Amino acid sequence: MNSHYAEPRSLPEPAHSPAPVAALLVAAGRGLRAGRGAPKQYRLVDGHPVLARALAPFLAEPAISRVVVVIGEGDDVLYADAVAGIDDARLAAPTPGGTTRQDSVRRGLRALARDGFDGIVLVHDAARPFVSLALIGAAIRKLGDVGMAAIPALPVTDTVKRTDDSGHVAETPPRDQLVTVQTPQAFRFKPLLEAHEAAEAAALHGFTDDAALMEWAGHPVATFTGDPANIKLTHAEDFRRANARPGEVLVTRVGTGYDVHAFGPGDHVWLGGVRIAHDQGVVAHSDGDVVIHALTDALLGALADGDIGTHFPPSDPQWRGAASAQFLAFAASRVRERGGRIDHLDLTIVCEAPKVGPHRDAIRVAIATAAGIPVEKVAIKATTSERMGFTGRREGLAALATATIRLPEAE
Structure with missing residues (x-):
């Protein structure tokens, strides 16, 4: 099944924003769960590097004035090969990442701060190469409506259970109150950077996305409708499904x-x-x-x-x-x-x-x-x-x- 392919959607609305907008793509992971080979962001889907496919919609969005990619140590050649042929002044030189996603995002935010950026920042996982221009525009518009943080979310269709240390079911949360979340996640730049710096000062490194970090800092996080096609490539099977179309x-x-x-x-x-x-x-x-x-x-x-x-x-x-x-x-x-x-x-x-x-x-x-x-x-x-x-x-x-x-x- 090719879950990243969907029926054509309606025309995306233009993403007008009174504040400058930057995109920060996190591409510093090693992708060990995807099996042997190059980090997953540099592997090919449909003959194109995953990172290049993830970058294209952000560079096609006129509201975005700056794009920063955070890459892993020693990945400079892989990065250069992946973006070869992309000639866009908005794409900054890559920023070295850290050992965790949280550390990498913080370093990317600091790079934007050094350039004097202030406005709206979209944080996106490079392992989501099927992000659409429509979803990017929706993130920008939603943040303009709600203020601090906005993230794409999809309703949970399976029943979810929480287990205890012994593997027994401890709780069945109401499904209608659960969602899965995606990227790009949209934030006001300075509050997000301040939250990252505060978490670093407190030696808290377990945040799995930036929305959780903003929640910890006391900021409200709004949701908007995500995109089922915007899947994250994690395991080797994800790549096989992305490249194969049986039948x-x-x-x-x-x-x-x-x-x-x-x-x-x-x-x-x-x-x-x-x-x-x-x-x-x-x-x-x-x-x-x-x-x-x-x-x-x-x-x-x-x-x-x-x-x-x-x-x-x-x-x-x-x-x-x-x-x-x-x-x-x-x-x-x-x-x-x-x-x-x-x-x-x-x-x-x-x-x-x-x-x-x-x-x-x-x-x-x-x-x-x-x-x-x-x-x-x-x-x-x-x-x-x-x-x-x-x-x-x-x-x-x-x-x-x-x-x-x-x-x-x-x-």
């Missing part, structure tokens, strides 16, 4: 996308998530990124899941000026939620200017980061229209995209 055949699907925008007043255009200086801007509801819009439609077309206007209607003011990378991240997450894989993204940009060649590699990296795929799976070509048509007259620019994916179908 399913992956069928190739191809989708196409096209977008065009007219030039207007401005000094830059966005192409594939990269800001390029130009003597004009574009007329658009969002940031007018024809590359991202075409790719998003190509993925949605391969899924037979509507188009970009279905999910991000231009009539909705919340998308005015929005960064288009989140649209592509959303479409890519729809593929993964269906148990699918993105095999290739191919794009042609049509314009007389600006010149695309000098920015080709940066655009490929930005697209790969937003889609959560290796940069080798992104191809970009650019052409003119030989001075014919609206692009030839320099009235605008266009993009054509093809997305090749595989989706599971029952035998």
